[in-house]
Each structure stands twice: as structure tokens, then as C-alpha cells.
Amino acid sequence: MPTDRTTTFRCHLDLPAGFRRGDLLAFHRRDPQQQAEQVDDTSLRKGLMWDGLPACLTLQIAAHAAEATLEIDGEPATDGTAALTAMVRRMLGLTQPVEQFEQCYRDHPQLGALIRHHPGLRVPLSATPFEALAWAITGQQISVGAAISVRRRFIQTAGIAHRSGLFCHPDPHRVAALDEDRLRQAGLSRGKAQTLLALSQCVIDGQLPLDDWLGAPPVDDIRARLLQVRGIGPWTVSYGLLRGYGWLDGSLHGDVAVRRNLQRLLGRDDKPDAAETERWLAGFSPWRALVAAHLWAMQAADGY
Template sequence: MKHSIALPQGYRLHDVLAFHSRDAESVAEQISPERLRKGVVMDGVPLVIDIALGGADTGLAEYAVQAGVALPPALAEQARNAVLNVLGLRIDPQPFLDFAANDSLLGELSRRQPGLRIVQSATVFEALTWAIIGQQINLPFAISLRRTFILQAGVEHSSGLWCYPDAAGASRLQVGDLTSRKFSRAKAETLLRFAALVASGELDLVPGPGNSIDDIGKALLAVKGIGPWTVNYGLLRGYGYPDCSLHGDVAIRAALQALLGEDSKPDMARTEEILKRYAPHRTMAAAHLWASLHPRAAD
């Protein structure tokens, strides 16, 4: 069964395709100008979300879920949420544009990129494991480790696409499964510690009464090996939380250096103070700073 998703005016499809095609050898995504196919395990069910993007110019995307089983309503809703995530439809960019319109630092930059959005991972678990994998290493190496993690912990769908693992699948790995494939011991231990906590229910990633995003952030910080950058990046990519402070991000600091015209990057403390000006829209401020490092001629 096909379902439709309305796309906003000025939707920047190229941003979405670029984010999900960063791994040239991707095993869990298949990307073309007209289609995005994403494999992911949800509630133990390996499924592929197939999004047709041919109607993006007319403000419409269609998706179908290939699971091999009838989806219960709760799982169907999770799949729809994943579609909203991967298409970057969680945060409306306009409030930040209004907020920063006359800002001396980001005003002109934001006006050049009015439709810029935050593209997310399909699930919160994917976002947080990706944040752990990417700690303190360069992007190409992080992408290769992510691919390894998918092949070690994920499930191959009947279509041949691999499905990004859920917590239960990842928690079955041993540290040696990862360290034998270029993961550092510390990174492997943190990743599997996190997966085990989620799989057991000890770490609840579902927001709700008595479990706010702030509560989830504090619980994540209590996990050995997870620090503020990982939490903020995970909240950004996983929940589309609008006020994440990425002051520990090297690329954010590099973007600020260029905008400020200074000879060195601002340190983390100064970066945090600069980003505070944009609360409660710090996530979109980060998006514009990241994009400033890779401008498009058409933007």
C-alpha cells in the first residue's frame, strides 16, 4: 500500500539525497534522483521503506513499506515517522529564519538558504549509534565503521538491502566482533553498552510523560563513553530536537571562524556562548553553519 507525504514549498530534495548517499558503498540505503530506499529493523522486523520522490516538484512524496508481514498499527506509525525523519520534515525552518533575519552573524547566511532543513536518521537508535560511531574520527572513517556495524548487527532484507540494526540485534554482538574490524575497544564497548541498555529497557529513548527530552539527554550522559557532543548530535539527528548546542563540533567551529574572519577557530566555551544567542533555535543555527562550509552555486 502506498502512502503520501506532503512536501513544503521550496523543498530542497538535493540536501536529503546528499545526506543519505554519503556512503558510496552503502548497504542500507539505495539512492537515486527519484527514489530513496532505506532498510531498517523496527521492533525486530526487517523492513525497507521505499520513498518515491518523482513528485517532489509538485509537493508530494509517496512511500511504501516492504516488510513481508502485515504491519500492526504501531509499527506502521513508526515507519511513517521514519519517513518524516529521513525527508527532513521534523523542524520547520521558518521560525529560525524569522529569528535570525537581522542577525549580524547568521542573518545573511540564513537568507541565502531559506529552505534548509535538518535531515535525520530513520530511528533514534540509528541516530545515537551513528553519533557514537562518529566520535572523534573523520567522516570517511566513521562511514566505513557504520557500514561494518550494519553488516555485523543488521539483517539482510529479502530484497538484498541490509537493514540498520535495532538495539536487540546490536546487543548480541561481542566487542571482538567490532575490534577485529577497526573499531577501537573504547568505541566498541560504548556502542554495545548503549545497545544493551536500550534492549533491556533500562534506557528508555521514547519521550513521554515522565521522560522528557531533557531526561533522555541526562540519562544518555550517564552512560560511560557518551559525552555532550554525542548527546546533542543524537538528539538532533534522532528527535529533530530544535535547540541542540553543537559547540563541541569541529565543523561548527570552523564555520564560525570563517564567518568571524578570524585566524583560528573559537574554542568550545566561546562557541557555546555564540550559539546561545540562537536559543531556542540552535539546531537550525548548526544546520546553516554546516551548510556554509559546502555552499551550492544554486542556493
């Protein structure tokens, strides 16, 4: 139940010229029922956990600036203004040096056309690395539409609501408090339920201090530790590093949409297999995941 006390943090962020507000809003508009995120043409309201407390993040995004307000049900242990600013910068993709990428590849015979079609494209991030990984696990080997439905039921099963009425994506402690049967009732397979529970416990035990890595992610260490969790493979790691930390060099060669759109980009009659896609993406390191994002943008309405 919400407490009588509400704590509010705010921050202001200047945005670069031509900031692509629509990409961020489309990413958070994936669920049409909008029970955990509510999106209109210029703003996002999102339920999340903050220091173990239900919170609502409101982002108002104008042409040149973003205003963020975080309303927390209760009193967190510390002033969260700096942490809020850092989180919003990541969510907006402002930590990504996309100008350098575009300068490098604007004349490339294939990528050049994509860059001209989507100038300034940044990858919107989840609020936390744990949320990014939970979404990646949920979406393994199923369609985006099916994953959205399972995610909604997973969040509802956790049952954490902010006083505004928005459901909050659960943190590792709340997920660990669920059992496998309840997760399966939310639509997760047995394997995915077990993986989510194992991931949550690894975070709680300190084996995966996901939030502690936000400042300077030790990518190789994160990858190695995540791959030790049963049910997490290379695609989940690369996607989680992209959406959780903004790491732009994960190879998403196993992604069906990446392969399908690479086929379109190259004008091929056949779809490249994962191995061929991996070799093609390798030439764009350290930007492989950003290249994948440009390929996703060829069908942006699908909300990858």
C-alpha cells in the same frame, strides 16, 4: 533468512514549497558503496529493522509530495501505517518549525546571509533515535570518511539483509547479540564497542525507551540518562537528539566543523575554541543545533 510473507505499508506526505530534497538525499548518500542506502536524484531506498524484521523503506520525493513504501520481510505485530507516516515526517524534517527561525534571524548580520543562501534548510533525521546515536558514537573524534567506513563494516557485521539485498541497520537487540571482539573487527575502538553494547542493553532493559519518547521527547530526562552511559558525552547527546528526535537546541560547540565554519562566517584568522563557540551559539537558543546545521551546510558535501 527472509520469510515468504511480505508486508507493505504506504503513506503520502505533502511537502512545503521549496522543500530541499537534496539535503535529505545527501545525508543518506554518505556511503558511496550504498550497501544500506541507495540514492538517486529523486529517491532513497534504505534498509532498516521494523518490529525486529528486516525492511526496506523507499522514498520517492517529487516537488510537492513524498511517497513512502515500507516492505517488510514477515508480518509485524501491528498495522504500521501511522508509525511509518510519523517516521517519514521526522526523517524529512517536517516537524521542524524552520520558518519561525528564519523569520527571527533573516536580518541577523551573520546568520542572515546563511539563511538567504540556504532558505528552508531542515535537518534530515535518521530513521530511529538508536541509529542516530549509533552514528554519533561511531563518529566520535574521527573524520566523517573514517566514520562512514566503520559504519559500513558495523552494518555488515550485524549481517541483516532485506530480501531486496540491502543491508539493514541493526536494532538494539541485534547489536547486543554481537560481542566486543566482533565490533572491534568492524573498526570500532574498544571504548566505542563497549558504549554501543551498553547503549543497546539500556534500550533493551527499558532504561532508555528511545522509541517511546518520539512523540514528545523529554529532553532533559533523555540527556541525563544518556550521560550515564560510559562513553557518551555532551556532543554525542546533542547530535543524537538532533538526528534522532529533531531537537533543534543542542549546543554542538565541540564539533570541529561547526568551529571551523564559524571561523569562516566571522572572518576570523583563528578558529574559535569550544568555549567561545558555546558562548556564541548560546545567543541563538532555542535554535542552536539548527544554527550548527547552517554552519555545516557551508560544506554540505561532507555529509554531516
